[in-house]
Amino acid sequence: MKLLNKSARAVALETLIRILCDGSYSNISLNNSLRSTNLSQADRNFATRLVYGTVQYKIFLDYQLQDLIKTKLKEEYLKPLLLMSGYQLIFMDKVPDRAVLNEANLLAKKFGKKNSTGYKIINGILRSLIRRGTVLPEKNNLVHYLSVKESTPKWLVEYLISHWGEKRAGSILASINETAKNTVRVSSLANPDEVFSKLTELDFAPQRSQLSDDVFVLSRGGIVNSTLFKKGELTVQDEAASLAVSAFDFIGDENVLDACSAPGGKTVQIAEKIPTGQVIALDIHENKLRLVRQNATRMNVIDRVKTMAMDARKADESFDQQQFDKILVDAPCSGLGLLRRKPEIRYNKHPADLKQLQQIQLNILDHVSKLLNESGELVYSTCTIATEEDEEVVEKFLEQHSKYRLQSFKAGNLEAPNGMLKILPDSYNSDGFFIAKFVMRG
Numbered sequence: 001m002k003l004l005n006k007s008a009r010a011v012a013l014e015t016l017i018r019i020l021c022d023g024s025y026s027n028i029s030l031n032n033s034l035r036s037t038n039l040s041q042a043d044r045n046f047a048t049r050l051v052y053g054t055v056q057y058k059i060f061l062d063y064q065l066q067d068l069i070k071t072k073l074k075e076e077y078l079k080p081l082l083l084m085s086g087y088q089l090i091f092m093d094k095v096p097d098r099a100v101l102n103e104a105n106l107l108a109k110k111f112g113k114k115n116s117t118g119y120k121i122i123n124g125i126l127r128s129l130i131r132r133g134t135v136l137p138e139k140n141n142l143v144h145y146l147s148v149k150e151s152t153p154k155w156l157v158e159y160l161i162s163h164w165g166e167k168r169a170g171s172i173l174a175s176i177n178e179t180a181k182n183t184v185r186v187s188s189l190a191n192p193d194e195v196f197s198k199l200t201e202l203d204f205a206p207q208r209s210q211l212s213d214d215v216f217v218l219s220r221g222g223i224v225n226s227t228l229f230k231k232g233e234l235t236v237q238d239e240a241a242s243l244a245v246s247a248f249d250f251i252g253d254e255n256v257l258d259a260c261s262a263p264g265g266k267t268v269q270i271a272e273k274i275p276t277g278q279v280i281a282l283d284i285h286e287n288k289l290r291l292v293r294q295n296a297t298r299m300n301v302i303d304r305v306k307t308m309a310m311d312a313r314k315a316d317e318s319f320d321q322q323q324f325d326k327i328l329v330d331a332p333c334s335g336l337g338l339l340r341r342k343p344e345i346r347y348n349k350h351p352a353d354l355k356q357l358q359q360i361q362l363n364i365l366d367h368v369s370k371l372l373n374e375s376g377e378l379v380y381s382t383c384t385i386a387t388e389e390d391e392e393v394v395e396k397f398l399e400q401h402s403k404y405r406l407q408s409f410k411a412g413n414l415e416a417p418n419g420m421l422k423i424l425p426d427s428y429n430s431d432g433f434f435i436a437k438f439v440m441r442g
């Protein structure tokens with residue numbers, strides 16, 4: 001559908017209808033919508049905030065509205081419009097209530113059927129919400145309370161409490177609703193001090209990351225439009241995610257396998273460390289390997305990268321045993337460490353997924369570990385904090401592969417004396433991340 005000349009709120013509402021009613025992914029839907037508009041950058045930012053904020057706070061917003069909705073909402077657009085307007089009323093201080101009501105009224109008339117009275121329903125509910133203010137469940141039912149307050153499904157709140165206790169679970173949940181940091185990793189081929197100065201000149205007010213000397217935290221977005229980014233002096237990468245590759249001890253001439261490589265954030269990081277080596281980057285989805293090649297080209301390491309579409313669970317059919325000096329398995333996972341950046345993960349994932357993913361993760365490790373030479377290093381990483389996908393995978397892999405053992409490592413400014421590093425989202429306000437390093441017993 002052509003969206004030209006639509007307002008930011010109309011674009012956001014159309015996108016939200018697709019996400020909430022048709023189950024589309026927020027980033028894909030939003031990019032598609034924005035591509036066919038002529039909105040200014042400020043309006044695009046506003047539409048983006050409306051979409052992500054509404055999805056992020058859906059449980060909270062549903063709770064605010066549930067007692068105020070006295071009639072069946074028959075038309076599809078009504079619920080998304082109520083949620084989006086509720087988000088603005090509650091979370092966007094700079095938008096006056098009157099503007100939210102007026103715009104909701106206009107949108108209801110635009111999106112409603114002919115002679116629809118939807119605008120009256122919307123107006124009544126939003127006015128009641130303004131009068132009443134926000135509400136929360138009683139604190140004595142902590143799971144329900146935190147689920148609503150932090151807009152997170154109950155199973156996930158229970159999961160966090162059972163693994164890390166009530167206090168830490170509360171802290172993790174609060175942290176995942178904070179805005180994600182803008183972080184960049186400086187290429188090993190660039191000079192970090194020069195990049196730091198250029199970032200300062202460009203008004204990005206860089207600060208050094210607590211986790212890694214290669215990573216800077218920026219005060220704002222938009223770095224992808226800079227020459228620094230385009231020339232490959234830096235790339236956008238989370239500070240915790242940047243640590244996985246630094247768990248390896250590189251010499252510089254290694255033959256490396258990156259078993260699950262797309263979009264290539266870690267492939268380029270490996271390639272930067274091996275001037276006379278090569279990294280073979282696999283991914284099960286051939287179309288995603290284009291991104292790996294694009295990234296490697298931009299970061300000036302394409303001559304050290306070879307991409308191959310392959311299911312890593314079959315890698316031992318294509319490569320010789322002991323062919324690789326280093327293997328990275330940055331495994332497909334539930335992404336529960338990325339809740340801050342990808343708001344709908346909390347709604348799309350379910351407890352059963354964790355064990356299913358564990359099987360895939362173990363299978364990948366089983367097949368690629370045959371390809372490591374005897375003095376090689378195998379790093380397993382995930383962007384989840386679920387123990388099923390992290391510590392349990394390590395435990396089961398070691399049970400089934402007695403020649404392997406965990407190896408202590410240093411990653412950035414952190415140390416993992418027992419060979420495993422778990423970063424929870426509230427530890428450093430980074431993504432939640434897990435890294436384990438294996439070597440063969442001598």
Ligand SMILES: C[S@@+](CC[C@H](N)C(=O)[O-])C[C@H]1O[C@@H](n2cnc3c(N)ncnc32)[C@H](O)[C@@H]1O
Pocket residue numbers: 259260261262263264265266267282283284285288310311312313330331332333364383
């Ligand atoms: C966590 S992402 C990897 C991120 C990447 N390492 C980076 O740093 O940019 C996991 C990747 O594994 C791929 N994948 C999933 N199952 C796979 C399999 N059986 N074999 C190879 N790749 C797989 C997915 O397509 C996805 O691109």
